[in-house]
Amino acid sequence: MSEQSRRPHKPYRRPHRDPVRILAFDALRAVDERDAYANLVLPPLLRKAREKGDFDGRDAALATELVYGTLRRQGTYDAIIASCVDRPLREVDPPVLDVLSLGVHQLLGTRIPTHAAVSASVELARAVLGDGRAKFVNAVLRKVAQDDLDGWLAKVAPSYDEDPEDHLAVVHAHPRWVVSALWDSLGGGRAGIEDLLAADNERPEVTLVARPGRSGPEELLREDAAVPGRWSPYAVRLTEGGEPGAIDAVREGRAGVQDEGSQLVALALASAPLDGPDEKWLDGCAGPGGKAALLGALAAERGAVLLAAEKQPHRAGLVARALDGNPGPWQVVTADGTRPPWRPGTFDRVLVDVPCTGLGALRRRPEARWRRRPEDLENFAPLQRALLRTALDSVRVGGVVGYATCSPHLAETRAVVDDVLKQRPHTELVDVRPLLSQVPALGDGPDIQLWPHLHGTDAMYLALIRRTG
Numbered sequence: 001m002s003e004q005s006r007r008p009h010k011p012y013r014r015p016h017r018d019p020v021r022i023l024a025f026d027a028l029r030a031v032d033e034r035d036a037y038a039n040l041v042l043p044p045l046l047r048k049a050r051e052k053g054d055f056d057g058r059d060a061a062l063a064t065e066l067v068y069g070t071l072r073r074q075g076t077y078d079a080i081i082a083s084c085v086d087r088p089l090r091e092v093d094p095p096v097l098d099v100l101s102l103g104v105h106q107l108l109g110t111r112i113p114t115h116a117a118v119s120a121s122v123e124l125a126r127a128v129l130g131d132g133r134a135k136f137v138n139a140v141l142r143k144v145a146q147d148d149l150d151g152w153l154a155k156v157a158p159s160y161d162e163d164p165e166d167h168l169a170v171v172h173a174h175p176r177w178v179v180s181a182l183w184d185s186l187g188g189g190r191a192g193i194e195d196l197l198a199a200d201n202e203r204p205e206v207t208l209v210a211r212p213g214r215s216g217p218e219e220l221l222r223e224d225a226a227v228p229g230r231w232s233p234y235a236v237r238l239t240e241g242g243e244p245g246a247i248d249a250v251r252e253g254r255a256g257v258q259d260e261g262s263q264l265v266a267l268a269l270a271s272a273p274l275d276g277p278d279e280k281w282l283d284g285c286a287g288p289g290g291k292a293a294l295l296g297a298l299a300a301e302r303g304a305v306l307l308a309a310e311k312q313p314h315r316a317g318l319v320a321r322a323l324d325g326n327p328g329p330w331q332v333v334t335a336d337g338t339r340p341p342w343r344p345g346t347f348d349r350v351l352v353d354v355p356c357t358g359l360g361a362l363r364r365r366p367e368a369r370w371r372r373r374p375e376d377l378e379n380f381a382p383l384q385r386a387l388l389r390t391a392l393d394s395v396r397v398g399g400v401v402g403y404a405t406c407s408p409h410l411a412e413t414r415a416v417v418d419d420v421l422k423q424r425p426h427t428e429l430v431d432v433r434p435l436l437s438q439v440p441a442l443g444d445g446p447d448i449q450l451w452p453h454l455h456g457t458d459a460m461y462l463a464l465i466r467r468t469g
Helices: 019-034 038-052 057-072 074-082 094-108 114-128 131-144 149-156 164-171 176-186 190-200 260-271 290-301 313-323 375-394 414-422
Strands: 206-210 226-228 235-238 255-257 280-283 305-310 330-334 347-353 395-405 427-430 461-467
Touching: 019 038, 019 057, 019 094, 019 114, 038 057, 057 074, 057 094, 074 094, 074 131, 074 149, 074 164, 094 114, 094 131, 114 131, 149 164, 164 176, 164 190, 176 190, 206 290, 255 290, 260 290, 260 347, 260 395, 260 461, 280 290, 290 305, 290 313, 290 330, 290 347, 305 313, 313 330, 347 375, 375 395, 375 414, 395 414, 414 427, 414 461
Parallel strands: 280 305, 280 347, 305 330, 347 395
Antiparallel strands: 206 235, 206 255, 226 235, 395 461, 427 461
16 A cells, blocks of 8 residues: 555545625626626625625625725736736636735735735635635735735836836826826826825715705714715715615615715806896706706705706616605606707706716726726717707806716816817806815816815816807
């Protein structure tokens, strides 16, 4: 009998199924396979885990950090993983790459001890990939664990002097074209763009809006760790996150979750001076309904009526739900904003928050930075211009149109406004800055661009245009 055959065989140990890391893996797979957004995928997964009794609050917080942290730093982690494997990353199976990325984030982006980060990732790999590929994961993560994040960045990022945009792209985990576009929009030197890119990688606070006539900030401020908003009188920030759906006012629709930048867009349009009556308001791209709900409440305070139009029927349903209970009259219609059913010159105030690349909301949708392509700008451009032209047709002489977008890209902001207004001689830009005098650093005007690193908001853009003839 050989020596090997006399050795007792180790019994097979089943992999430990860690519910937190399995949930994080499932969320990343949904984002990768279905082009889903993490902010839509994660809440139902967390809710189901809590209902099964697998999760407490700390587990939910860790799962959320693993998902969002991994997605934010994906480009940086890919560069590090690429230097630790013997094949191009495109030849690594996507599920394996997701497990590796989760492991790298635990090693380089959290305070989880090195041994725990590696062993937990290997157990995850055993549970979802099998023992064979778990060995590959183990080998790669042990290489990654030999240095910290700063050490790895020094190895995988080109120097700033050699290639500033590529350096910033790797260090701050943004595609190079996005770095270039944001830098053009922001202007200035290195400090500003580094502050902006760093702000995109920070976890945003949950911001609530108290809808006038239905709730007030004082009610929301009674919640744990709630503080007033920075700029909007209706905003309340939850500094420790939490679950907004558990708040009575939010659950009942009297308040909602809404970034302060979006609130400021609605407030500026509602505050713009008009020549003549102020009775009919239009939200021409109303889905999913956050701005419409605030506009409807503001309109009700002065006896005006809001019409909210949304092309997609399911999103129109979300708008109606957001407006349900509004103290004043309102109506929701399913309509294409470029071919509207209403007559020209009907409205006193019109808002078009147009579809865009979403580069202004990368804090909340970190995966969008890797999903968007420069050619998306060309796809959105005709629609953005058509919606603005129709909005100008829809407002009466003396009325005001607000053109808004959650992107700071110049091709989606000033280029659109400039192109359309060249063909519309009977219009004038309204200076937005005096309408938001409480907000600093709004630029040279008359339009405004908000920034995460300067204002703590999404990078919302707003131009106000008065029709003069």
